[in-house]
Every structure is written in C-alpha cells, then in structure tokens.
Amino acid sequence: MINFKKVSKIFYPKSVALKDINLHIRPKEFVSIVGQSGAGKSTMIKLLTAEEKPEHGQIIIGGWDITNINQREIPLLRRQIGTVYQDFKLLPKKTVYENVAFALEVCGISSRKIKNIIPQVLKIVGLKDKHDRYPHQLSGGEIQRAAIARALVHRPKILLADEPTGNLDSLNTKDIIDLLLKINEFGTTVMLVTHNKDVVNRIKKRVVLIDQGQIISDQEEGRYVL
Amino acid sequence: MLTSFFRVIKFSFQDFFRNFWLSFVTLTIFILALFSINLLIIFNVIAKTAIASIEGKVDIALYFKPEIKEDQVQNVQRYLQSLMQVKAVDYISKDQALESFKNKHKDNQQIIESLNELDKNPLGASLVIKAKSTNDYPVILEDLSDPQYNNLIESKDFDDHKQIIERITGITKRVSNGVFVIALIFTFISILIIFNAIRMAIYTHREEIIAMKLVGATNWFVQAPYLLQGIIFAFFSLVISVIIIYPLLGFLQPYLALILESDFNIISYFNQNFAMIFGLEFLGAIIINLLSSYLAVNRYVKV
Numbered sequence A: 001m002i003n004f005k006k007v008s009k010i011f012y013p014k015s016v017a018l019k020d021i022n023l024h025i026r027p028k029e030f031v032s033i034v035g036q037s038g039a040g041k042s043t044m045i046k047l048l049t050a051e052e053k054p055e056h057g058q059i060i061i062g063g064w065d066i067t068n069i070n071q072r073e074i075p076l077l078r079r080q081i082g083t084v085y086q087d088f089k090l091l092p093k094k095t096v097y098e099n100v101a102f103a104l105e106v107c108g109i110s111s112r113k114i115k116n117i118i119p120q121v122l123k124i125v126g127l128k129d130k131h132d133r134y135p136h137q138l139s140g141g142e143i144q145r146a147a148i149a150r151a152l153v154h155r156p157k158i159l160l161a162d163e164p165t166g167n168l169d170s171l172n173t174k175d176i177i178d179l180l181l182k183i184n185e186f187g188t189t190v191m192l193v194t195h196n197k198d199v200v201n202r203i204k205k206r207v208v209l210i211d212q213g214q215i216i217s218d219q220e221e222g223r224y225v226l
Numbered sequence B: 001m002l003t004s005f006f007r008v009i010k011f012s013f014q015d016f017f018r019n020f021w022l023s024f025v026t027l028t029i030f031i032l033a034l035f036s037i038n039l040l041i042i043f044n045v046i047a048k049t050a051i052a053s054i055e056g057k058v059d060i061a062l063y064f065k066p067e068i069k070e071d072q073v074q075n076v077q078r079y080l081q082s083l084m085q086v087k088a089v090d091y092i093s094k095d096q097a098l099e100s101f102k103n104k105h106k107d108n109q110q111i112i113e114s115l116n117e118l119d120k121n122p123l124g125a126s127l128v129i130k131a132k133s134t135n136d137y138p139v140i141l142e143d144l145s146d147p148q149y150n151n152l153i154e155s156k157d158f159d160d161h162k163q164i165i166e167r168i169t170g171i172t173k174r175v176s177n178g179v180f181v182i183a184l185i186f187t188f189i190s191i192l193i194i195f196n197a198i199r200m201a202i203y204t205h206r207e208e209i210i211a212m213k214l215v216g217a218t219n220w221f222v223q224a225p226y227l228l229q230g231i232i233f234a235f236f237s238l239v240i241s242v243i244i245i246y247p248l249l250g251f252l253q254p255y256l257a258l259i260l261e262s263d264f265n266i267i268s269y270f271n272q273n274f275a276m277i278f279g280l281e282f283l284g285a286i287i288i289n290l291l292s293s294y295l296a297v298n299r300y301v302k303v
C-alpha cells in the first residue's frame, strides 16, 4: 500500500531529515511511527502528501509512483489519502459540517451526495449533534474528531495521522486512538506518528522506530522502547 | 465544473461576511483610497475651471483706423478666423463702436455734444480676438505684424495684457504640473495601501489556505474565492464612494458658483463623466485587487 524505497530527504544546506528509508506498509495495516522530536517522522508524512519531494529513492502509494508527481496531480493524490494533524488544520470560519463538506466540495461532488454522506461520518466520530458548531466552540478532542471525520469522508484507503493526540489530554487521547483503531478495523491502512509511549504500548501493533532519519527497529506487535 | 463555480461564489460571500471586521477594515481602506482620488479629481476640475475662466477674460482688441472700410476689416477677420490658434473673432462696426461710446459717456453732456457736432463717425471698427489658449496670443500678434495688416491698425491693446497673460500661462503650467504630480503620488499611495490591505487580509488566512490545499483543493479552487472577493470589494467600495461623493459635491457647488463666477456645475460635471470617472476607478480597483489577491494567495498556495 505504501512503499518507501531507499528514500532520502535533505533540507539544504545541511539537514538530512531522512536517510535511505526502506519501509513497506501492507494494505489494512496499522503502523505506528515513533521517535524523538526531529527524527524525521513528519517528513515521512509530508513525502506521502507531496508537500515535500525526496532527493533520492522512490515512493509508491497504492501502485502509484509519486516520486516525481507533478503539480496538477497533487490534489488528486490528497483526495485519496486522509490526513490528521496535531494542530487539526480545520477551517476556523466554517462549521464542523462545512469543514467536513469542504473535503468533498473540492472534489466536485454534488451537494445532494454530500448531504447524505456527512451525517453518517459525523455519527462515526460522535459529532452528529454538534455539526453546526465552529471549531472554537469545541473541545480539543471534539476538534480532532471533526478533523478525522473530514479525513474519512471520501473513504480513503490510507489515513495518515501526524501526532493527532499531541494536543490532547489522556482521556481524549484514548478516544482518538480507539477511533483510529476502529477505522483500521473497517479496512483503512493507518499510519500513526506519535511519540507517546503509552499510546504505542496500548495499540499492540507494528511499530517502526526512527532516529536521526533512519529506521532503527521495525517490530510486529512492538513496544516503544528507547 | 458548474458546481465548483457556484461553490466559489458561495465561499467568497461566506468568507466576506464571516470575517466581518476584516472585510469592514479592508473595505474602509478601499473607500478612503477612492475618496481621496475623487477629491483629487474635484480639485483638478476646479483648478482647470478657474484657470479657464480667467483665461476666458483675456483677449486682444484690434482698433482699425477710422478710414478703413468695412470689407477690409472683414478680410482681416476672415484671415484671423482661418488661423488655427484663433477661437473666435468678434467684429465691432464703426456704428456699434460709436453707440457703445455714447452709452458709456451718456452722463457727460460735453462729450455727447461735441460728438454730435461732428458729421462723420470719428471711431474706427475693431476686432476682438479670442485665442484657443493664452499661449497662442504671441503667435497671432506675430502674424498681425505683417504690414499688410499692421498698416490698417491704429492700435492693439495686447501690450497691456501681455504680462497678465504670461503670468496666467505660468500659473496654469505650474498648477497642472502640480496636480499631475499629486495625482501620481496619490494613486501610487492608494495602490500601495490597497495592495497591503489585501496582503494582510490574506496573511491572516494563510493557515486556512494551507489546510485547504492539504485536503486536496486545487490552486484554482483556493484562489478563486479570493479573486471574486476582490471584485466584491471593488464593487462595494465604488458604490459607497459614489454615495459619499454626491452630497459632498452638493455641498461644494454653491461655493464654487460664487468663486468661479461661471455657470460651471461640479455635479453635472460628475454626471456627464460618470462612466469615465467611476468606470475607470472600478476597473483600476479590480485590476489592483485581482493582482494583489493573486500574488498574496500565490505565496501560500504552493503547498
């Protein structure tokens, strides 16, 4: 599903963010990417969303080689991947409903279809009765659930989550992780970036440890050990 | 495609109203910029009218010798009328000259009596020349110095005017240069202010723009609402500045009528040139808006 082949990312003049990364993530897998701050985790996500391009190597998503993806194809790529971030990245002047709808509107999907889909998705994340709230009227956990709803609304095969619980307390963290696990059970490949030890240890799935841009360990049912 | 188009329209209005204060401030800046340009137009028109009304008072009178026949004078008149620089030539016949002379001195019995004693009209005919521009008088006089004409003429009163004309010409040049420079500076400042206002407005949206791109929006889909909003801003600021300017014109008009001593009407000037003035302002505002919105959004859209 996701394949990094000898991928290096260099931020000139001197920072090597990723070095010779080989990583294969199979369909429907749940992979946690862990490592200290500055290890290169977010850079991996940015390579997958084509925010950054690799200097060396090859990146393939669902059979699509996006290594040298051109500017016009980037939106198409992003519409097939769901992304969730630590800082949520919701549109502050749009309601929960409109934020989720936006991800469909950019694809040119008809308003009628949108009206059908959104209540279902909001129900999954438990925000059905808060659809007309603005982000600032929600708690951190609720905002992140709205962001997950937006990431899921076009039924992506891949969900990328870059420290989605970084701004949440432990109760909300548990909720969000449970939600991600549920999404994974429905068949979505999930790549979760985190440096929260408790989270990783509870998930009990594949863990990839990164340090200074290199993969240090890769274990099925791994634990976060340093 | 059509759905996207309607969505762009929806988003631009939504954004306009949901960021009410930002829109309000941006709009106010636009209105002030347009208002100052309109003030400048008013000032320019007033200056031009004032100069024109002073210039209009300047003319040259040619007094012909009494023995010169009417058709000779009319020859000169025709010649003058054929000159490019001449706007109008009025012919005042010997009889008219006498009439107005008598009229002028009707209280002076002595003059009237001595005139009546003469059996011939002692006054000559005259031509009053108005040039198209005060700059043209010297050229016209040059032409008239040809002996063919000069010999018919008893006197020209231009020398009295010469200094005034030179001074007016000087003032005209300086005022219109000054207005031009001020207009240039004003326009430049307005463009800078509008440009900056839009950059600031879009800077506050930069996170949103990035978020939109990460959800899979195309550059076009992100750009278009801002561009449309630029047109909305241009439109509303123009409408409001039209609404503001007319009461101001109405307020100014009585004073202008007094000062300019002419039938010039600033309101009808704006009415007559409505399409020109506000059309150009609208066009200019749109171009500046589109350009600055485009450039500002373009910085953040490259994600």
Ligand SMILES: Nc1ncnc2c1ncn2[C@@H]1O[C@H](COP(=O)(O)OP(=O)(O)O)[C@@H](O)[C@H]1O
Binding pocket: A011, A015, A016, A017, A035, A036, A037, A038, A039, A040, A041, A042, A043, A044
């Ligand atoms: N845009 C950038 N320009 C320069 N250096 C960068 C940039 N983004 C990330 N880096 C560097 O790349 C390295 C990895 O960053 P990142 O992937 O964000 O780490 P993290 O694992 O904390 O998410 C860090 O050393 C960081 O300083």
Ligand SMILES: [Mg+2]
Binding pocket: A041, A042, A043
């Ligand atoms: Mg990071």
